[in-house]
Every structure is written in C-alpha cells, then in structure tokens.
Amino acid sequence: MNTNAESPRHRIARLLKVIVFSSLVVGLVVATGAVLKPIRGGNSFAGPWESFRSQPRDSLDVMVFGTSHAFTSIDPSEVWRTAGVPTFVLAGPTQRLQTTRYYVDEALKTQHPDVIGLEMVAFTYAPDRYDSRFHLMNVGYMPPSVNRFKAGLFATPWGERTGALVDLWAYHDRWKELTPGDYDIVEKQKGYEYLRGWIPLVGGNKKPKSVADTTPREAAEATLTPAGVHNLKALRVIARECDRRDIQLVLMLTPTSPPAGYSPALGAGYRALSAEFDNVHLLDLSQPDAVPGLSYRDDFFDGGHPSHTGAQKTSRVFAHYLVTEFNLADRRGDAAYATWNDDAKKRDAYVAEVERKARAKKK
Amino acid sequence: MQFASFAYLAYLALVTMVYFALPWQHTRTVWLLVASLAFYYALSAGWTIALVAVIVLGYILGLIISATPTNSNRRRVITGAGVTLIVAVLAFFKYAKLTAPLMQLGLVSALGDSSFSTLHLILPIGMSFWTFMTISYLVDVSKGTTEVERNPLRYALFVGFFPHVTAGPIARASQLMPQLKTKRVFSYELMRSGLWLMGWGFVKKLLVADPLGKFVDLVYGHPRLFGAHDNGLVLLLATVGFAIQIYCDFSGYTDIVRGSARILGFDLLPNFNRPYFSRSVKEFWQRWHMSLMGWLKVYVYFPLGGSRVPTWRRYLNIFIVFAVSGIWHGAGLSFLVWGLLNAFYQVFGEVSAPLRARVRAALRVDTSAWWYRVFQSLVTFGLISIAWVFFRAGSIQEALYIVPRMFMPTFAGVSSKALAGLKMPREQALLTVIAILVVFAVDALSTRINLAAFVRKQPLPIRWAGYLAAIFIITVFGYYGPAYDVAGFAYFRF
Numbered sequence: 046m047n048t049n050a051e052s053p054r055h056r057i058a059r060l061l062k063v064i065v066f067s068s069l070v071v072g073l074v075v076a077t078g079a080v081l082k083p084i085r086g087g088n089s090f091a092g093p094w095e096s097f098r099s100q101p102r103d104s105l106d107v108m109v110f111g112t113s114h115a116f117t118s119i120d121p122s123e124v125w126r127t128a129g130v131p132t133f134v135l136a137g138p139t140q141r142l143q144t145t146r147y148y149v150d151e152a153l154k155t156q157h158p159d160v161i162g163l164e165m166v167a168f169t170y171a172p173d174r175y176d177s178r179f180h181l182m183n184v185g186y187m188p189p190s191v192n193r194f195k196a197g198l199f200a201t202p203w204g205e206r207t208g209a210l211v212d213l214w215a216y217h218d219r220w221k222e223l224t225p226g227d228y229d230i231v232e233k234q235k236g237y238e239y240l241r242g243w244i245p246l247v248g249g250n251k252k253p254k255s256v257a258d259t260t261p262r263e264a265a266e267a268t269l270t271p272a273g274v275h276n277l278k279a280l281r282v283i284a285r286e287c288d289r290r291d292i293q294l295v296l297m298l299t300p301t302s303p304p305a306g307y308s309p310a311l312g313a314g315y316r317a318l319s320a321e322f323d324n325v326h327l328l329d330l331s332q333p334d335a336v337p338g339l340s341y342r343d344d345f346f347d348g349g350h351p352s353h354t355g356a357q358k359t360s361r362v363f364a365h366y367l368v369t370e371f372n373l374a375d376r377r378g379d380a381a382y383a384t385w386n387d388d389a390k391k392r393d394a395y396v397a398e399v400e401r402k403a404r405a406k407k408k
Numbered sequence: 409m410q411f412a413s414f415a416y417l418a419y420l421a422l423v424t425m426v427y428f429a430l431p432w433q434h435t436r437t438v439w440l441l442v443a444s445l446a447f448y449y450a451l452s453a454g455w456t457i458a459l460v461a462v463i464v465l466g467y468i469l470g471l472i473i474s475a476t477p478t479n480s481n482r483r484r485v486i487t488g489a490g491v492t493l494i495v496a497v498l499a500f501f502k503y504a505k506l507t508a509p510l511m512q513l514g515l516v517s518a519l520g521d522s523s524f525s526t527l528h529l530i531l532p533i534g535m536s537f538w539t540f541m542t543i544s545y546l547v548d549v550s551k552g553t554t555e556v557e558r559n560p561l562r563y564a565l566f567v568g569f570f571p572h573v574t575a576g577p578i579a580r581a582s583q584l585m586p587q588l589k590t591k592r593v594f595s596y597e598l599m600r601s602g603l604w605l606m607g608w609g610f611v612k613k614l615l616v617a618d619p620l621g622k623f624v625d626l627v628y629g630h631p632r633l634f635g636a637h638d639n640g641l642v643l644l645l646a647t648v649g650f651a652i653q654i655y656c657d658f659s660g661y662t663d664i665v666r667g668s669a670r671i672l673g674f675d676l677l678p679n680f681n682r683p684y685f686s687r688s689v690k691e692f693w694q695r696w697h698m699s700l701m702g703w704l705k706v707y708v709y710f711p712l713g714g715s716r717v718p719t720w721r722r723y724l725n726i727f728i729v730f731a732v733s734g735i736w737h738g739a740g741l742s743f744l745v746w747g748l749l750n751a752f753y754q755v756f757g758e759v760s761a762p763l764r765a766r767v768r769a770a771l772r773v774d775t776s777a778w779w780y781r782v783f784q785s786l787v788t789f790g791l792i793s794i795a796w797v798f799f800r801a802g803s804i805q806e807a808l809y810i811v812p813r814m815f816m817p818t819f820a821g822v823s824s825k826a827l828a829g830l831k832m833p834r835e836q837a838l839l840t841v842i843a844i845l846v847v848f849a850v851d852a853l854s855t856r857i858n859l860a861a862f863v864r865k866q867p868l869p870i871r872w873a874g875y876l877a878a879i880f881i882i883t884v885f886g887y888y889g890p891a892y893d894v895a896g897f898a899y900f901r902f
Contacts, residue, residue: 059596066872073876077884207414207889214414214889221835 078212079230081219082185087237088244088395090116091137091182096238097152098188100133104381105156106373107132109242110148110283111164112140117350118299118330119162121241122389123360128368129375131382134242137183139176142167142279144183147196149283151187153290160371161287162295162328162363168280169310171272177205184209186234237395239388245353245396248403249346269313277317284322293324293371298331300351300359302341305331328366336362353396411574411664412613412888419447420668423570427672428594437561437588440672444570448533451574455532459573462497462535463564465490466542470549470563474556487550491543498539501531503739534574536736538567540703545581547707554581562588569674571665575658577677577699584674592673602670604860607878608850609663614886615843617657619836622887624650628800631810640813647814650800651793652844655684658697677702682851687784689753689791700736704729723758727751737799742807746798753791839885 085092093116107130109119115136124132135152137144145167184201185208187193197209208215219227226233269277287294296315298307308329315327330336336358344355351359367373376382410416423443430436449456469490476483545566548554557563566585567573627634627646634642662679669676677699686692693701705714712725727748734747773780794811801807850859863871 066875069872069876070879073880074883077880081884211414213883217884217886217889220884221833 074211074213076230078214078216080223080227081216082212082234083216083219084226084233085182085186086234087240087242090179090244091186092234092237093133093135093240093242094186094188095234095236096241097133097135098155099235099238100156100241101381102155103157105131105133105158106376107160107162107367108152108156108158109134109136109162109164110145110152111136111162112166113138113350114166114299114301115162115164116242116244117246117346118164118356118359119363120243120245120353120356120360120392122239122243122385122392123357124364124367125377125385126389127361127364128373129377129382130364130367130373131376131385132241136164136242138179139170139174140167140179140183141170141175141200142276142283143200144180144196146279146282146286147187147192147200149286151190151192153286153292154190157290158292159373160293160295160367161283162297163280163283165296165298165311165314166301166307168276168314169270169272169307170276172275174272175202175205177208180205181208181215185212185215239391240395241388243356243392245356245399246346246350247353247396247399248407249352269317270310273310273313273317277314280314280318281321284318284325288322288324291324293326294318294322295326295328297328300336300339300344300355301331301349302345304333304341305329307331326370328363330359330362353399411661412610412886419443420671424599424671428592433589433591434561436591437559437565440570441561441565441568444565444568444573447570448568448573452533458501458532458535459538459568460564462494462538462542463567465494465497466545466567467557467560467563469493469546470556471558473546473550478552483550487546490546494539494542494546498535501535534576537576537578538573540578540700540736541567541580544578544703544707548581554585557581557585569669571669571674572676575661575665577662577666577679578703579677579699580703583677587674595673598673599671600864601860602667604863605663605667605670607667607882609660609667610882610886611843611878612656612660612663612847614882614888616840616847617653617660618887619840620649620653620844621657624653624800628802628806631801631806640810640816643810644814647793647797647800647810651684651789651796654796654799655680656847682854684789684792684848685785685851686788687781688757689750689788690757692788692792693750693754700733704733708732723755726754730754740803742798742801742804745804745807746795749795749798750792753795 087093087096090113107124109115109132113136116134119132119134121132121134124130133156135148137148140148145163149161180201184193184196187196194210197206201209284294286292296311296318298311301307308331311327311329311331315325318325319327336355339351339355339358344351344358346352346355368375376385423440427436427439427443430439445456445460448459452459469486473483473486473490476486545554545557549556557566562585565588566579566581569579569584569588572579624646627642628650631643634640634646659680666676666678679698679700681695681698683692683696686695709725709729712728713721714725715722717725730747730751731744732747733750734744737743737746768775794814797810797814798804798807801810853859863874866874
C-alpha cells in the first residue's frame with residue numbers, strides 16, 4: 046500500500062491543494078464560529094473588548110482590570126465627571142489573575158495608561174476554582190491575538206482549551222437559536238461603547254438586610270494563603286509589566302458586603318509585591334468607611350456587588366484617590382475628549398432605561 | 409484526549425508530519441511509540457504504567473518462549489503460564505468490583521489494619537484489548553506461526569500503537585508486525601482515503617451515537633419511570649436506539665482509528681461489515697466486532713475442537729465462546745446472560761433449521777425475494793436488540809423488567825414528567841433521525857456503490873464543496889463540546 050512514485054511537480058501541486066483546502070477549512074471553522082458566537086455587546090459580561098478597541102490609541106489615563114467586582118463598581122463616566130480622568134474597565138466575571146495578565150498585555154498594545162487598578166478578589170481564588178462558562182467568555186471574547194491564544198493555552202485547564210481557542214467548539218450547538226443579527230459578524234459584538242466596560246446593576250436582591258451582615262470579617266493575619274502563593278506568580282507578571290512601562294499599579298478592592306472580606310488577601314499580596322516593586326500601591330475600598338455614604342442596605346445589588354448607585358459613590362472616591370495620589374490631569378477641557386461628556390449623558394439615559402425596565406418587571 | 413476532538417486532529421497532524429519527516433525507520437518507530445504512550449497518558453495518566461508493564465511482560469515472555477524447543481512440553485507450560493498470568497492481570501482489574509471485598513479481607517488479615525478501606529480499582533482504558541493482543545502474540549510465537557519480536561521498541565509499538573490501544577481493532581502480530589518493520593511512504597491517496605474514513609466515523613459518532621446516547625441513558629437510567637403501567641413504547645424506542653447507538657459508536661470509533669492509521673500508512677483490521685443487514689444471528693456475529701470474534705475463534709473455539717467434534721460438543725463450544733465474550737465485556741452477570749443468549753440464538757437457529765425449511769417449503773416462500781431478505785434482517789435485528797437489553801440494562805432484574813414491556817408499546821400511562829424528561833429538542837431529534845437514515849442507506853448501498861470512488865470522480869470544485877459541506881454539518885450539528893457532556897467511546901471501558 047505504499048508504492049507511490051510521483052513527479053516533483055505533481056507533489057508540489059498536491060501540496061498546494063492541501064494548503065488551499067486546509068485554509069478553506071480553517072476559514073469555514075472561524076466564520077461559522079463567528080456566526081454562532083452569542084452577541085455580547087459592551088453592556089454584557091466579558092463584552093467590553095469591542096468598546097475598548099473603539100477607544101482612540103493612547104487616550105486612557107487609567108485602566109481597571111479584575112473580576113465582576115471591578116466592572117460593577119467602577120463607572121468611568123462618574124470618574125470623568127468627578128475628576129476628568131479618562132478611565133476604562135476591562136474585566137470579566139470570576140476572571141482569574143492568570144487570564145487577567147493576558148488582558149493587561151493585550152490592552153497595553155494600544156493604550157499607555159498612567160495607572161492600572163487591579164481589583165484583587167481573584168487573588169483569593171484557589172487553583173481549582175474555575176468556572177467554565179465564564180472562562181470561555183473571558184478568553185473567547187478577547188480579540189483574535191497572540192494573547193488570546195496564550196490565555197486559551199496557558200490560563201485554561203487542559204480539557205477546556207479547545208473551547209477557549211475555537212469558538213465553533215464552544216458555541217456550535219447554538220444553531221437552533223440563531224437570529225438575523227448573529228450573521229453580522231463585523232458589527233454584532235459592538236454597542237454600548239459609552240459605558241466603557243462598566244455594567245450597571247439595577248434592582249437585585251439588595252443584600253445584606255441586617256446590620257449584623259455588614260460587620261467586617263475578622264481580619265486574619267495577612268499572610269499569603271496557598272491560593273495567594275498560587276496567584277502571586279501571575280500578579281508578579283502584571284507588576285513587572287507595569288514597572289517596565291512606568292505604570293503605577295494599584296492593588297485594590299471595591300466595596301463588598303460583608304466589608305473587608307478580602308482585605309487580608311489584599312494586604313498579603315501588597316506586601317509580597319511592594320518588597321519587589323516601587324510602583325505598587327494599595328487601595329482598600331471594601332473597608333466599612335472607605336466610601337462615604339455607601340449604604341450596605343440600599344447600594345448593593347447582591348451580597349458581593351454594589352448596585353449602580355453604589356458604583357457611583359465608589360467611583361467618586363476612586364476618582365479623588367487618582368487625582369490626590371497620582372496628580373492625574375483633568376481632561377475635561379481637552380478637545381480630544383469632547384465625546385466623553387456626551388457619553389456620560391448616554392450612560393445616564395441607559396441607566397434610566399434599565400431602571401425603568403426593572404421597575405416595570407417588578408410591577 | 410477524545411478521538412472526536414480538534415485536539416486529536418491536531419495531535420494526529422503533528423504525529424503524521426513528524427513521522428514522515430523522519431528519515432530513518434528506527435527513529436520513526438521511536439517517534440510513534442513516544443506519541444502512542446503520550447496519547448495513552450493523556451487518556452489514562454497513571455495507568456500508562458499498567459500498559460508498559462503488560463508490554464514488558466509480553467516481550468520477555470515472547471523471548472523466553474522462543475528460546476524453548478519447538479513443540480516441547482516446556483514451551484507449552486511456559487506459554488500456558490504466561491497466558492494465565494496475563495489473564496489474571498486482566499481479571500484482577502476487570503473484576504475488581506467483585507473481588508475487592510475479598511482482597512480487602514485478605515489485606516486486613518495480613519496487615520492487621522481494620523481501617524483499610526475498600527480497594528477502588530478501575531479498569532485501565534483498553535486493557536481488554538491489549539491483553540488479548542499480548543495473548544495472541546504469545547500463542548502465535550509458541551506455535552511458530554509468528555516470529556518472536558526481538559526489538560523491544562517495535563514490540564511495544566505493536567501493542568501500544570495509539571490508534572488501536574484504547575479499543576482495538578485487536579491486531580494480530582502476523583498482520584501488523586510486518587507493517588511496522590517496513591518503511592511507510594507518505595501517500596496522498598492514503599491520506600485522502602484515511603480522512604474520508606475518519607469523517608464517516610465522526611458522522612456516526614457525533615451525529616448519531618452521542619445524541620441517541622443521551623436518550624438511551626435517560627430511559628435506561630430510569631426504566632421503571634418510562635415503563636410504568638406495563639407500557640413500553642419508550643423502552644422499545646430506547647432499546648432500538650441503543651442497538652443503533654452502539655453500532656454507530658463502535659464502528660464510528662473503528663473508522664476514526666483505521667482512518668488515522670491509514671494516514672500513517674498502516675492497515676488495521678476492519679471490525680464491522682454492515683452487521684444489521686445480516687440475515688441470521690450467526691451471520692451477525694461474523695460481521696460484528698470482527699477482530700474480537702476472529703480472536704475468540706482462533707484462540708478459544710479452535711482449541712476447544714471447533715466444528716470437528718460431535719454436534720452436541722460443537723453447540724457447547726459455541727456457548728463457551730459466547731460466555732467468554734460476555735465475561736470479556738464486563739463483570740456483571742447480565743453480560744454473561746447477553747453472551748449466552750446470543751449463543752442460544754445460534755444453536756436454536758441450527759437445531760430449528762430443518763423445521764423452518766419445511767415451513768418455508770409448505771408456504772412456498774421464495775427465499776431469494778427481497779422482502780424475505782428484509783424480513784430475515786428485521787428478525788435478526790429484533791433478536792440482537794433483545795439481547796442488547798441485557799448488555800445495557802446493568803442488571804438482570806432491570807433487563808427482565810424491560811424486555812416484556814417492550815412488547816406492550818403504548819404511550820398510555822407514561823407520566824408526562826417522564827416524557828418531558830426526554831428533553832431532546834425537536835430539531836435535534838429530526839436531525840438524528842435523518843443521520844440514522846443516511847448511515848443505514850450508505851451501509852445498504854455500499855455493496856453496490858463505492859461512495860468514496862464516486863466522489864473522487866467528481867470535478868474538484870464539486871468535490872471540495874461536498875467535503876466542506878460535510879465538515880460544516882459535522883462541526884455544527886455534531887453532539888460535542890462544552891454544551892454536552894462529551895461522551896467517550898463505549899468500548900473504552902472494556
């Protein structure tokens with residue numbers, strides 16, 4: 046079965062055919078995956094990448110990375126209104142630091158912020174804490190790039206890698222529920238750019254309900270836990286990259302309830318990094334009095350995340366911190382940022398609409 | 409790593425490219441062996457040690473046997489001891505669930521440690537297959553029908569070759585070893601043919617076996633819910649579904665691994681020859697899992713005397729062969745009953761043959777008529793499906809609950825909760841039915857039309873459009889990925 050004498054010309058022709066056919070197959074897989082991939086605009090979990098790509102190059106002074114605590118708590122429009130600091134939140138639900146480091150690398154290809162805020166709840170994630178659905182979103186919605194490939198390969202458990210790398214694998218079963226909008230693979234992931242990565246949470250369970258629930262957890266001795274030791278490697282990579290690019294890195298927590306639940310981990314991470322790097326800072330907004338006027342009864346969507354009102358209050362404090370600590374310029378009079386005021390109005394209209402829908406749903 | 413995955417395709421592409429890029433046969437053997445062990449490790453991790461142990465054992469025993477005088481008692485004793493040892497290893501793992509309490513008792517007595525917990529042993533993937541290959545190798549070396557393999561790497565590759573290490577086909581040394589010794593030359597035609605075969609395997613696995621498996625698992629997981637009030641249409645459908653599922657699963661797997669081997673230039677034994685078109689149970693077993701049945705014929709049936717014995721003894725031999733087959737498939741009593749039932753069908757078929765011939769003559773049945781052939785195939789399918797109930801049900805009690813109810817097919821009395829639990833979307837169900845029809849139509853026509861040759865004759869644009877359409881259908885409509893619990897191939901557990 047192995048007698049096979051072909052002329053060199055014949056072989057080259059066949060090799061070309063194999064290459065062309067393989068390219069067609071890859072094209073088919075990519076295009077089909079793009080059609081089947083669910084629409085996730087800038088107001089969806091893990092959906093801000095298209096919004097981010099629409100920002101003018103080197104236009105952001107502050108970027109915030111992390112988990113859902115980041116994208117629900119920091120409202121760039123509020124930061125803009127308070128201090129005129131152009132900010133963007135590029136975070137994903139339950140996003141592990143091993144993924145975030147590739148988010149940072151990818152973002153820094155087009156932006157050079159003065160400050161990066163790294164929301165640190167993921168520093169407490171144990172190695173086996175992994176949410177397949179969220180991880181596929183966090184990695185799968187990154188723009189096609191080497192960093193997405195690396196995140197799919199190195200930040201993803203073995204059995205999940207195909208889904209993280211190939212959209213068709215992850216979403217092929219959606220063929221039963223496709224809508225006309227799904228076929229517009231160029232435009233379908235766009236929209237809500239003015240939110241700049243913030244997702245307002247409206248309504249919700251409004252936990253906690255009792256004052257007792259707001260008592261800070263007893264802070265354990267701030268030493269690295271096994272999870273912290275595991276995550277320190279990725280944290281160090283981010284810090285090194287920031288150091289190399291002369292970016293100030295703020296390790297931060299946003300308000301949580303109960304308050305200060307993650308503070309020991311934040312402290313331990315800060316201590317470990319600050320011994321190595323000069324550019325690392327600490328901001329713990331999860332402490333009970335860190336955000337003036339924050340009501341643990343009315344400003345939370347659920348036990349962990351502030352509602353849009355809580356985000357507003359938190360963002361103001363964050364804006365003041367940025368100006369005070371890093372002396373960032375107020376860009377509100379800068380013509381290059383003329384659209385930001387309009388975007389803030391669009392954001393208000395969007396929040397009002399979401400509130401109206403939430404009220405209607407409640408009735 | 410699943411065979412039905414992009415990861416496997418990438419792995420196969422890498423193995424193939426490196427394999428044909430290596431200039432020397434020896435390095436190619438080493439490369440394939442490393443790739444095979446890595447593949448097995450990815451599937452079974454720690455149990456790779458069991459595979460390596462059996463390979464080492466088989467290799468050493470082969471050398472020892474070949475060093476003894478031909479036809480000597482010493483050779484026979486060593487061969488017998490070696491085969492017994494291999495069978496004991498297989499039995500130890502295969503029937504661990506049955507033997508665990510005894511082993512625990514022994515260990516507690518020996519070690520005096522009453523806290524010793526029950527042993528939790530699982531069967532290493534494919535062990536039944538590579539132990540049978542080892543046994544056949546040792547017996548063939550002993551008989552002198554196969555030369556002993558002195559190159560340990562080549563022998564290891566013969567047993568652990570990645571396309572067949574998980575679930576066969578059970579290769580014979582006389583068939584595969586010569587291929588491993590000669591240098592394979594890359595062939596565009598073989599690659600195309602191999603990919604074609606793999607594609608067909610993916611169709612069977614992803615479009616038929618796995619969606620059907622979801623339905624079958626649900627019904628067989630709760631047979632009393634679906635068979636309530638002695639009504640069993642759902643049980644009947646699930647049983648027919650399982651008959652189709654196991655065929656498409658195992659033959660799909662076989663197509664994928666034979667296609668993979670073909671790309672590398674190797675020809676593995678076929679396992680299926682349109683079994684559900686058989687006109688008798690005897691014929692079915694000549695066309696189903698052919699590498700196992702061939703093995704049982706040569707290494708069990710013939711040594712028992714085969715057909716050259718009195719009739720009663722021949723019938724007994726058939727029962728023994730199918731009992732071995734049943735036990736080989738699993739530790740439960742239901743597997744033994746499944747094997748014995750298939751033996752009974754064949755013996756009864758032979759015993760009743762004269763009577764049936766008289767009935768046919770009296771009724772003036774034209775046995776060559778198409779409708780009669782269809783009738784025979786349907787009866788055979790029905791008998792085989794009844795036997796599959798014992799194979800699938802997990803216990804004899806459950807099987808005996810299911811079988812009679814299958815013959816009372818009405819929906820009345822089946823709870824709406826049970827029906828809602830089927831949960832297969834209408835589009836998916838329709839797609840699965842179409843895929844089943846396509847698979848059986850292709851099987852039916854395969855003796856008259858060579859589909860692969862027909863496609864090859866078409867102009868390139870049409871051919872490529874067809875290929876791309878097939879890839880589109882498999883990748884979009886196939887049952888795989890994170891939305892489903894990706895099913896392994898059924899025969900991996902044997």
